[in-house]
Amino acid sequence: MAQLKKILAGAMALCMAGSVLTACGGTSDSSSDAGTADAGTTDAGNTDGGSTEVKDVEPAKTDDLVNTGKVYNIYCWNTEFKERFEKYYEGVKDTALWDGVEVKWTEIPNKDNNYQTKLDDALKNQNTAADDDKIDLFLVEADYAMKYVNSDAPLDVIGEVGLTKDDLANQYKYTQDAMTDSNGTLKGVSWQATPGLFLYNADYAKQVLGTDDPTEVQAAVADWDKFAETAQKMKDAGIFMVSGYDDTYRCFSNNVSAPWVTDGKITVDPQIKAWVDQTKEYSEKGYNNGTSLWDDAWKAGQKVDGKVFGYFFSTWGIPFTLLPNTVDKALDDGGAADESNGGYGHWRACAGPQSYFWGGTWLCGAYGSDNIAITRDIMLKLTCDTDIMASITENEQDYTNNKAAIKKLTDAGYSNPFLGGQDHLSLLSEAAEKIDLTNKMSAYDQGCNEEFQGAMKDYFQGTVDYDKALETFKTNITTKYGDLSMD
Amino acid sequence: MRRKTISYAKWGYIFLIPFVVIYCIFSLWPLIQTFGYSFLDYVISQGSVTSIRGGGADTIQNKGFCGLSNYIAVMKSGGIFAVSFWNTIVLWLVGFIPQIIVSLLLASWFTDIRLKLKAQGFFKTVMYMPNVIMASALSLLFYSLCTKGGALDTLFGGPELLTKVWGARGVVGFINFLMWYGNTTILLMAAMMGIDTSLYEAAQIDGANPTQVFWQITMPLIKPILAYVVVTSMIGGLQMYDVPYIIGGTAGNPNQVLKTLVSQIQLGKNSSVGAVSALSVLVFIVSAILGFITLKLMDDNSIKTRYGKKKKK
Numbered sequence: 001m002a003q004l005k006k007i008l009a010g011a012m013a014l015c016m017a018g019s020v021l022t023a024c025g026g027t028s029d030s031s032s033d034a035g036t037a038d039a040g041t042t043d044a045g046n047t048d049g050g051s052t053e054v055k056d057v058e059p060a061k062t063d064d065l066v067n068t069g070k071v072y073n074i075y076c077w078n079t080e081f082k083e084r085f086e087k088y089y090e091g092v093k094d095t096a097l098w099d100g101v102e103v104k105w106t107e108i109p110n111k112d113n114n115y116q117t118k119l120d121d122a123l124k125n126q127n128t129a130a131d132d133d134k135i136d137l138f139l140v141e142a143d144y145a146m147k148y149v150n151s152d153a154p155l156d157v158i159g160e161v162g163l164t165k166d167d168l169a170n171q172y173k174y175t176q177d178a179m180t181d182s183n184g185t186l187k188g189v190s191w192q193a194t195p196g197l198f199l200y201n202a203d204y205a206k207q208v209l210g211t212d213d214p215t216e217v218q219a220a221v222a223d224w225d226k227f228a229e230t231a232q233k234m235k236d237a238g239i240f241m242v243s244g245y246d247d248t249y250r251c252f253s254n255n256v257s258a259p260w261v262t263d264g265k266i267t268v269d270p271q272i273k274a275w276v277d278q279t280k281e282y283s284e285k286g287y288n289n290g291t292s293l294w295d296d297a298w299k300a301g302q303k304v305d306g307k308v309f310g311y312f313f314s315t316w317g318i319p320f321t322l323l324p325n326t327v328d329k330a331l332d333d334g335g336a337a338d339e340s341n342g343g344y345g346h347w348r349a350c351a352g353p354q355s356y357f358w359g360g361t362w363l364c365g366a367y368g369s370d371n372i373a374i375t376r377d378i379m380l381k382l383t384c385d386t387d388i389m390a391s392i393t394e395n396e397q398d399y400t401n402n403k404a405a406i407k408k409l410t411d412a413g414y415s416n417p418f419l420g421g422q423d424h425l426s427l428l429s430e431a432a433e434k435i436d437l438t439n440k441m442s443a444y445d446q447g448c449n450e451e452f453q454g455a456m457k458d459y460f461q462g463t464v465d466y467d468k469a470l471e472t473f474k475t476n477i478t479t480k481y482g483d484l485s486m487d
Numbered sequence: 488m489r490r491k492t493i494s495y496a497k498w499g500y501i502f503l504i505p506f507v508v509i510y511c512i513f514s515l516w517p518l519i520q521t522f523g524y525s526f527l528d529y530v531i532s533q534g535s536v537t538s539i540r541g542g543g544a545d546t547i548q549n550k551g552f553c554g555l556s557n558y559i560a561v562m563k564s565g566g567i568f569a570v571s572f573w574n575t576i577v578l579w580l581v582g583f584i585p586q587i588i589v590s591l592l593l594a595s596w597f598t599d600i601r602l603k604l605k606a607q608g609f610f611k612t613v614m615y616m617p618n619v620i621m622a623s624a625l626s627l628l629f630y631s632l633c634t635k636g637g638a639l640d641t642l643f644g645g646p647e648l649l650t651k652v653w654g655a656r657g658v659v660g661f662i663n664f665l666m667w668y669g670n671t672t673i674l675l676m677a678a679m680m681g682i683d684t685s686l687y688e689a690a691q692i693d694g695a696n697p698t699q700v701f702w703q704i705t706m707p708l709i710k711p712i713l714a715y716v717v718v719t720s721m722i723g724g725l726q727m728y729d730v731p732y733i734i735g736g737t738a739g740n741p742n743q744v745l746k747t748l749v750s751q752i753q754l755g756k757n758s759s760v761g762a763v764s765a766l767s768v769l770v771f772i773v774s775a776i777l778g779f780i781t782l783k784l785m786d787d788n789s790i791k792t793r794y795g796k797k798k799k800k
């Protein structure tokens with residue numbers, strides 16, 4: 001008996017020790033050779049985005065694209081693309097390609113570079129990961145798109161994924177410029193163009209300005225001086241012009257003369273400083289409600305009686321943020337899509353004081369993917385197909401990246417019930433044409449934007465002066481990005 | 488040759504293997520690595536992605552040994568240690584002082600032989616309850632209560648606590664207090680219940696009042712546990728991260744007072760590896776020193792003399 005106990009105890013100890021030493025598996029080393037085109041250079045520097053033409057390469061042949069994986073891995077940071085995917089792609093997908101393949105979503109929140117860090121870690125293992133763990137498709141946002149454009153992780157949309165220039169012809173050029181590296185290789189495509197507008201509460205417009213007509217309201221906010229005048233009127237009526245400190249940020253940050261980072265040095269552009277000065281003034285005069293982006297109080301202002309006149313939003317802001325925040329009952333839960341439901345139909349759009357863009361999501365095929373044929377199918381249908389693009393815009397209020405689709409809708413007399421029947425697409429089309437990303441983006445934008453807004457909040461609240469807030473920003477940003485310096 | 492006794496010692500060591508191996512791989516080795524990194528000019532570029540097709544640039548920029556320059560950079564005025572160290576200490580004290588007072592009070596009430604409080608089990612559970620909730624969940628709750636436009640502002644006409652230096656510190660301190668006072672109370676109660684009741688009875692017969700009993704009998708006899716509570720709480724306090732981060736973000740608003748040592752490590756861990764390693768080492772050293780001082784202060788010989796043992800000379 002004692003012998004048995006000894007043996008048992010020894011066996012258990014060995015098992016436990018053994019389990020500790022077991023290596024983590026996954027060593028299938030299949031290299032997918034779908035990519036024939038030369039990989040883009042990976043200069044860690046900051047090539048100015050959006051200046052190179054997409055070069056002519058032979059599109060990859062459809063028959064050559066690999067499609068051996070059983071799991072299609074998608075990396076993203078919110079549900080926006082997933083919703084589009086499920087609603088507009090599942091029904092029309094190439095079932096032959098998807099036979100036996102299931103989609104796996106990996107959703108990692110964007111905040112504090114979380115998504116980027118996790119994505120980078122996963123991409124690093126593309127060559128060694130098990131086939132079903134390899135990323136097939138990943139999403140990038142405008143604030144850090146440059147980082148991936150300058151790397152060799154994304155597949156060449158034309159040379160390796162197999163889309164043709166004809167397929168891409170209807171897309172806005174800026175959406176391609178942003179994703180084209182210095183060699184002219186297109187690294188990603190988007191289903192949306194993200195021109196920005198000023199969305200305002202029509203009830204307050206009527207109450208204070210006497211009209212809710214977009215043209216006349218636009219006249220009242222045509223430039224920053226007029227904007228401030230209207231803000232004063234709003235304030236007298238007990239209404240905040242904008243909700244918080246960061247609302248006007250993108251108007252300025254997208255009109256900078258140089259990106260945040262040049263040659264490893266961080267500079268605060270005069271436009272960014274202009275935002276600081278303006279926001280400080282607005283805070284002191286009570287033109288804003290002192291909220292921060294995405295806060296509960298910020299969202300509350302989007303109710304029809306939220307005491308906030310307007311919000312700066314890009315196209316995705318309408319379906320993804322404003323609409324869910326303003327209605328009393330979510331449309332998915334059976335809320336009525338008419339004016340009885342909270343703020344539905346109580347908002348209008350105008351161009352605002354300064355043209356800008358905000359955000360934008362691009363799809364990138366990942367090098368090492370074993371389902372490139374599916375990637376091609378998704379890109380083709382969700383970013384190039386005019387009919388699908390048109391129905392997304394029509395049903396979701398999203399401004400899709402397809403000039404033909406938008407034209408088709410506006411020609412047919414588009415009207416948006418959420419905006420009280422207004423045709424905001426024409427406004428967006430106008431704004432979209434003005435977007436120019438040349439020399440405005442760097443790979444570090446997300447961290448810079450977040451840390452700068454965070455540090456300046458102290459200044460706006462009157463806790464510290466500007467120099468102190470700038471000093472805080474400097475400490476934070478150089479810790480977050482150890483490879484950068486700031487004077 | 489016959490052995491006189493059977494030794495089971497080897498089984499002790501065999502059963503320890505899993506722990507020791509795990510500890511060495513996941514704790515000791517990283518610890519040693521951190522010490523090593525803190526002397527390197529080691530930065531990971533966040534502006535690029537590791538090349539996966541071969542031949543591209545690497546994101547790791549390791550320029551090798553750089554002496555104490557990481558420590559100097561971290562400790563200079565305005566550096567991440569200088570900013571975050573006192574904040575961390577203040578945030579810990581704001582939570583710990585009320586916590587230890589309330590816990591001592593509750594523990595002595597619950598163990599008082601004359602009070603004989605009923606439903607002790609119920610109260611112990613209730614007091615321990617906040618500790619069961621995740622710190623981040625509790626912080627989010629308080630964030631939405633105290634943030635601009637939150638319930639507190641609506642009720643009291645907008646004190647906007649989180650925009651004020653001491654308001655923000657108070658909220659963080661209160662959350663820590665709420666989470667840990669139950670735990671501390673239960674530890675102290677265990678210590679107090681271990682005290683021989685005949686001592687209390689003798690004191691009563693001698694005519695000592697409750698205050699005297701508390702300071703002359705209870706306190707000296709729970710000192711070992713009290714020292715344990717102080718040291719563990721202090722080490723926990725130095726590692727404070729989730730609560731201040733959720734309330735104040737990476738900027739640690741207002742006026743950086745919610746920046747803690749660990750929040751700075753978290754901020755820089757993906758990029759400034761050398762610098763935050765130096766900071767980690769400093770946290771290690773500071774914890775060790777503070778722990779040592781506390782134990783020394785707590786370790787007077789009153790307990791030993793009371794139980795009739797001679798002081799060692």
